[in-house]
Amino acid sequence: xxxxxxxxxxxxxxxxxxxxxxxxxxxxxxWIFLAADAMSFGGLLAAxxxxxxxxxxxxxxxxxxxxxxxxxMTFLLICSSVTMVEALAAIRExxxxxxxxxxxxxxxxxxxxLGLQAYEWDHxxxxxxxxxxxxxxxxxxxxxxxxHGCHVFGGVCYLSAILGRAVRGVSGALIVGLTAAIGTIxxxxxxxxxxMLIVGILAPVAMAAVVLAxxxxxxxxxxxxxxxxxxxxIGALYWHFVDLIWIxxxxxxxxx
Amino acid sequence: MTxxxxxxxxxxxxxxxxxxxxLTVLTGLELGVIxxxxxxxxxxxxxxxxxxxxxxLVAAFYMHLANETRTLTWIAMTPAVLCVLLVFALLPDLGAxxxxxxxxxxxxxxxxxxxxx
Numbered sequence: 001x002x003x004x005x006x007x008x009x010x011x012x013x014x015x016x017x018x019x020x021x022x023x024x025x026x027x028x029x030x031w032i033f034l035a036a037d038a039m040s041f042g043g044l045l046a047a048x049x050x051x052x053x054x055x056x057x058x059x060x061x062x063x064x065x066x067x068x069x070x071x072x073m074t075f076l077l078i079c080s081s082v083t084m085v086e087a088l089a090a091i092r093e094x095x096x097x098x099x100x101x102x103x104x105x106x107x108x109x110x111x112x113x114l115g116l117q118a119y120e121w122d123h124x125x126x127x128x129x130x131x132x133x134x135x136x137x138x139x140x141x142x143x144x145x146x147x148h149g150c151h152v153f154g155g156v157c158y159l160s161a162i163l164g165r166a167v168r169g170v171s172g173a174l175i176v177g178l179t180a181a182i183g184t185i186x187x188x189x190x191x192x193x194x195x196m197l198i199v200g201i202l203a204p205v206a207m208a209a210v211v212l213a214x215x216x217x218x219x220x221x222x223x224x225x226x227x228x229x230x231x232x233x234i235g236a237l238y239w240h241f242v243d244l245i246w247i248x249x250x251x252x253x254x255x256x
Numbered sequence: 257m258t259x260x261x262x263x264x265x266x267x268x269x270x271x272x273x274x275x276x277x278x279l280t281v282l283t284g285l286e287l288g289v290i291x292x293x294x295x296x297x298x299x300x301x302x303x304x305x306x307x308x309x310x311x312x313l314v315a316a317f318y319m320h321l322a323n324e325t326r327t328l329t330w331i332a333m334t335p336a337v338l339c340v341l342l343v344f345a346l347l348p349d350l351g352a353x354x355x356x357x358x359x360x361x362x363x364x365x366x367x368x369x370x371x372x373x
Contacts, residue, residue: 031331042339050346054356062290074283081318082276089269092260227259233320240318244311251307255290256300 030234034241037151041245044147045252048140059137064128065254066120069197073116074250080109081243084159084236094226096166103163104212106239110156111184111204117149118191119200126195141253148249151242157181160211162235168220179214183207275317282310 052058083105090098121142124130132142157177164176187203224232260268286306289299316322321329 028328028331031328035331035335038335039338042335042342046339046342046346049343050349054350054352067287067290071283071287075280078276078279078283081314082272085272085318086269089265089272092265093262237319240314243318244314247310247314248307251286251303255286255303 024230024234026230026234027237030237034237037241038245041147041248044140044144045248048144048252051136051140055136061254061256064124064130064137065141066123067254069116069120070250070254073113073120074246076109076113076116077243077246080106080113081240083109084239088229088232088236091166091224091229091232092226096222096224099166099224099232100163100215103159103166104208104215107156107159107163107180107211108205108208110152110159110239110242111180111187111207112201113152114149114156114184114188115191115200115204116197117145117152118188119195119197121145122192122195144249144253148242148245151245153181153184155239155242156184158235158238162232163211163215164218165231166222166224167215168218169223172215172218172220172222175218176211176215180207180211183210271317275313278313279310282306282313 083102087099087102087106090096090102124141130138130141132139157180160180161173161177164172164174166172167176184204184207187207190203191200286303289302289306292299294302315332319332321332
């Protein structure tokens with residue numbers, strides 16, 4: 001390894017291999033993972049479409065599902081995508097406070113999305129009589145939105161781990177990521193139990209506040225800088241993918 | 257890794273806000289389209305076009321595919337192409353599914369009785 005390559009390696013940057021491959025193998029790996037994941041969603045959406053158009057008795061989604069709430073959830077994910085790109089832009093400028101602030105906003109947006117989804121599911125299950133076993137509409141709806149919700153949950157934990165790593169290396173990533181995982185599950189559970197929309201918003205905000213407190217308590221030597229932000233960019237790819245998939249799910253399941 | 261100059265970052269930030277505005281406008285259009293007095297097929301076609309545009313905006317500018325190597329674009333396009341093929345592969349099953357859900361028996365062609373002599 002040359003001196004330049006070695007210097008680059010110590011900064012956490014992977015050298016480019018060929019003109020065809022991207023500058024980061026991590027980014028290439030994430031794209032391959034996202035392509036595989038996209039095929040999973042594609043299979044589910046295709047199955048949804050086949051079952052729906054083969055069934056003349058399919059209920060009208062606009063009447064069964066709440067479009068206003070889901071439109072709010074869509075707007076929330078779009079906003080969280082903006083805060084994610086702002087986080088990446090901030091660290092590219094060497095602005096650590098900006099990275100933490102925008103990462104936290106993104107995490108908060110994802111957690112509120114999950115709180116609203118918990119409220120929606122609760123409403124459909126216990127007030128509108130839908131269930132995963134009732135009919136094909138319920139089966140495909142809960143599997144599709146549940147699979148996407150699992151991705152959002154994974155994204156919240158992933159971005160929290162990046163936030164932890166931004167304040168204190170690997171140990172920070174583990175502690176903050178675990179805090180976010182437990183906090184998000186608790187927020188969703190509380191929303192499900194109380195059946196209140198406001199709880200679906202406030203409980204995730206409280207979770208984000210706890211994540212912020214833990215991250216501030218751990219404040220030490222972070223690993224990211226203006227020249228070393230590859231992991232933030234890879235995490236951002238995952239989050240934008242989750243947003244992109246929701247754009248399609250919103251259209252195909254709720255609107256059409 | 258490419259180092260971004262302050263001018264590049266400022267340009268990217270402006271682009272991010274522009275894309276955000278477009279995504280919001282397109283989402284509003286989607287919500288408006290479903291209340292228009294058009295046929296279901298026309299509304300469905302418009303919604304698919306709007307969703308495709310939004311997805312392309314996210315992929316191109318937020319996921320930076322517009323500035324990446326072609327390899328990543330091909331990787332990203334592969335599942336899209338395969339999913340479209342899957343939809344076409346499922347089309348022949350739609351008739352069978354419809355019959356199964358409506359419990360209609362398929363009509364069997366019978367030969368005409370011979371004319372009486």
